[in-house]
Amino acid sequence: MTHRVVLIAAAFAGSSALAAFAGRRGAPSAEPTHTVWDSVYTATQATHGDSLYKGTCVKCHGATLSGGDEGTPLVGPAFLGNWRDLTLDQLYDKIRTSMPPDNPKSIATRDVADLVAYLLSQNQFPAGAKTLTDSVDQLKDIKITTSRP
Numbered sequence: 001m002t003h004r005v006v007l008i009a010a011a012f013a014g015s016s017a018l019a020a021f022a023g024r025r026g027a028p029s030a031e032p033t034h035t036v037w038d039s040v041y042t043a044t045q046a047t048h049g050d051s052l053y054k055g056t057c058v059k060c061h062g063a064t065l066s067g068g069d070e071g072t073p074l075v076g077p078a079f080l081g082n083w084r085d086l087t088l089d090q091l092y093d094k095i096r097t098s099m100p101p102d103n104p105k106s107i108a109t110r111d112v113a114d115l116v117a118y119l120l121s122q123n124q125f126p127a128g129a130k131t132l133t134d135s136v137d138q139l140k141d142i143k144i145t146t147s148r149p
């Protein structure tokens with residue numbers, strides 16, 4: 001059972017790496033024009049993300065998002081250190097293509113965007129009037145920075 005799950009997970013990881021490669025080839029490498037400090041999601045999205053999180057993610061990543069035996073932290077310096085200077089499409093893709101590990105690609109893209117919004121809120125980035133998109137091209141334009149610019 002465990003081995004089968006690992007094999008399936010490996011197959012998914014392989015195909016998503018290929019897709020990511022294909023997607024990046026030829027794409028213009030413009031510098032992002034926004035950061036996560038620019039109020040890039042709404043409070044409503046974060047609230048919806050919270051309920052999705054409680055349904056699907058909490059058992060591994062914990063009620064305070066600080067991780068546990070089965071999942072890594074999704075808040076704090078260790079988490080932000082992994083994502084600093086990357087762009088939101090990468091965090092979005094990570095969730096879309098690999099979470100939850102036993103059923104990747106099962107979450108609708110709008111819901112993945114709301115989960116990203118929830119993670120941003122829990123990491124103290126500000127909410128605002130703009131809805132966070134599920135368009136990878138637009139998410140590429142938002143950089144993850146840890147200190148307020």
Ligand code: HEC
Pocket residue numbers: 053056057058059060061070071072073074078079082094095098099100101102107115
């Ligand atoms: C069965 C346990 C499990 C569930 C359920 C799960 N995760 Fe994970 N998650 C992990 C593990 C283990 C890792 C670390 C390995 C990896 O990065 O793939 C991880 C890594 C992550 C990362 C990357 C963390 C980093 O520091 O780079 C994110 C983001 C994430 N999970 C989000 C989610 C979200 C959102 C959900 C719910 C939709 C979810 N996970 C459900 C186990 C789980």
